[in-house]
Amino acid sequence: MAKIKGAVVVDNEVCKGCGLCVEACPEEVLALNREMNSRGYHYSYMENPDACIGCSNCGVVCPDACITVYRVKI
Amino acid sequence: MMEIKDILKPENLVYGKSKVLTDTIMHYCPGCTHGVIHKILAELIEEMGIQEKAVGVAPVGCAVFAYNYIDVDWQEAAHGRAPALATGIVRLNPDKFVFTYQGDGDLASIGAGEIIHACNRGENILVIFINNGIYGMTGGQMAPTTLENMVTSTTPFGRDVEMNGYPLKMTDLVAQLPGTSYVTRQSAQTPAAVRKCKRALKKGIQNVLDKKGTSFIEVVSTCNSGWKMTPVQANKWMEDHMFPYYPLGDMKDCEKEKPVEKN
Numbered sequence: 306m307a308k309i310k311g312a313v314v315v316d317n318e319v320c321k322g323c324g325l326c327v328e329a330c331p332e333e334v335l336a337l338n339r340e341m342n343s344r345g346y347h348y349s350y351m352e353n354p355d356a357c358i359g360c361s362n363c364g365v366v367c368p369d370a371c372i373t374v375y376r377v378k379i
Numbered sequence: 380m381m382e383i384k385d386i387l388k389p390e391n392l393v394y395g396k397s398k399v400l401t402d403t404i405m406h407y408c409p410g411c412t413h414g415v416i417h418k419i420l421a422e423l424i425e426e427m428g429i430q431e432k433a434v435g436v437a438p439v440g441c442a443v444f445a446y447n448y449i450d451v452d453w454q455e456a457a458h459g460r461a462p463a464l465a466t467g468i469v470r471l472n473p474d475k476f477v478f479t480y481q482g483d484g485d486l487a488s489i490g491a492g493e494i495i496h497a498c499n500r501g502e503n504i505l506v507i508f509i510n511n512g513i514y515g516m517t518g519g520q521m522a523p524t525t526l527e528n529m530v531t532s533t534t535p536f537g538r539d540v541e542m543n544g545y546p547l548k549m550t551d552l553v554a555q556l557p558g559t560s561y562v563t564r565q566s567a568q569t570p571a572a573v574r575k576c577k578r579a580l581k582k583g584i585q586n587v588l589d590k591k592g593t594s595f596i597e598v599v600s601t602c603n604s605g606w607k608m609t610p611v612q613a614n615k616w617m618e619d620h621m622f623p624y625y626p627l628g629d630m631k632d633c634e635k636e637k638p639v640e641k642n
Contacts, residue, residue, distance in 0.1 A: 311393075312386040323410030323610040329570050346409065354383060361394035362570040368414025369405055374394040375386045 311359020311376045313351055319371035320348035326363035326372060332356040335363055397421040399430055403447045410610025412600035413442055413509065415567045419577040420480075420507070421449050423584060433476045434468055436461040438490075440482035441516045442509070459490020462497035465504045476587055478505035483524040484514040487549045491523075494553070501558025501592040505583045508549065508595065511602040512621065519605035523547040526624055531605075546624060550597040554630040560592035562631040566599045566622070568614040579629075591634050599625050 313335065320342065326349050327335045336352035349372075351357065359376025399421035407413045424430050433451040437443055439458040446453035456464040461479035469477040486494050486508050494506065513531055514520040520533040524546050528537035538546075554562040561583055565576040576598060583594035599621050603613035 310381055310386060312383045314387065319404055321409035325410055325610055325614075328611050328614075359393055364394035365570045365573050366415065366568075368407065368409075368411055368418070370396045370400055370414070370418045372394070373392070373396065375388070375391040376393045377381070377386050377391045379381060 308379045309358055309376060310379055311357040311374060312354065313357060313363060314373045314375070315349050315351075316371035316373075317342050317348045317350075318344070319369050320346060321369055322346035322348055323368065324349070325366045325368065329362045329366045331360065331362065332358055397425045399425045399450050401448055401450050405448055406444060407441060408604045410601070410603050410613070411441070412511070412567050412598065415573055416480075416507065416509065416576075416598055416600075417445065417448050419567075419573065419580060423577065423581050424449070424451060427581070427584060427588075429476050429584070429588070432474065433478070434472070436465045436468070436477070436479040438479070438481040438485040440485045440514075442480050442482060443516075445480055459485050459488070460493055461485070461490065462493045462502070462504070462506065466497055466500070466502045469503050473503070473590075476505075476584065477503070478507060478584075478587070480507045481509070482515070483508070483510045483512065483549075484516075484522045487523040487547050491547075491549070494549070495556070498553045498559050498593045498595060499556045501560075503587055503590050504593055505580075505587045506593065506595045507580070508597040509600050510549075510597050510625065511600040511605070512546070513602050513605045515602040515605045519602070519607075524549070526620060529620075548625065550595065550625075550630060553593075553595050558592055559595055559631060560634055561586050561594040561596075561629075563595075563629045564597040564599060564625060564627050566617070566627055568601070568617060597625075599627070 334357045337347040338350045361374040364372040364374045435453045437445045512524045521531045567573045586594045601613035603610045
């Protein structure tokens with residue numbers, strides 16, 4: 306069976322850590338990082354990358370357009 | 380097992396930043412709905428190939444710097460006067476796609492006269508109305524759209540309708556006017572809502588390109604810093620309190636009325 310695998314790239318410096326992508330993710334892939342970026346925001350990152358299905362929900366709700374989504378069929 | 384670096388290839392890209400958005404970091408607060416609307420507007424301008432003919436009119440309010448973020452031609456209007464400026468632009472350049480982008484403090488209070496007359500004349504423009512029930516930029520004062528009993532910095536005990544009047548439903552008012560072609564109320568808090576809002580905006584843009592009359596799209600939004608909440612809490616509060624008073628959906632979808640033919 307074909308499996309779908311995705312990956313998310315967050316632009317750490319642009320992210321403001323609003324957490325909307327964390328809320329929108331159906332697979333609980335994203336979380337806010339304990340580290341901060343240079344502007345003092347806890348940016349979003351892939352905490353659980355293996356679960357990502359590349360649905361691009363996180364990118365759609367991101368107000369700062371800092372999320373790029375990739376998807377591949379295995 | 381596939382490594383992440385094998386997935387990150389241009390041919391696997393499914394969602395990325397629109398080329399019409401500039402690289403400037405937006406000044407909006409974290410989680411602000413303005414960013415989402417800017418993004419879907421830029422995506423639509425790119426998809427429909429109208430970057431060269433689009434002219435935006437920016438309001439006074441948080442979206443005043445919209446010209447820094449979306450790479451099209453912009454004009455900056457005085458407070459509330461965006462529809463009047465857009466009228467001038469579209470009458471002189473009928474082939475351009477002209478849109479105004481206004482907040483509720485701009486459109487519903489000081490600019491209420493302008494918007495009603497522009498819609499009544501059926502000017503061929505798209506109006507994007509961001510309604511978050513508050514004056515966000517100046518520190519969260521009461522706006523005409525503030526809900527009953529809603530606490531703002533100028534109504535610390537909640538909005539009293541005896542003293543301040545009732546929340547103004549601009550979209551319902553505008554839907555009555557014969558000049559408007561497409562009047563709708565949308566939101567942008569979940570992925571599904573954003574996609575739906577994008578479809579509505581696309582229809583509005585297409586109506587303007589087809590010269591059908593004024594299209595008016597209200598987006599019920601959040602102002603999490605003005606409401607003193609986190610972005611996620613603000614979205615929940617909006618669903619619980621704003622949606623009952625400002626129900627979502629299309630209010631009007633037709634062509635503007637033709638002048639009565641003379642015998």
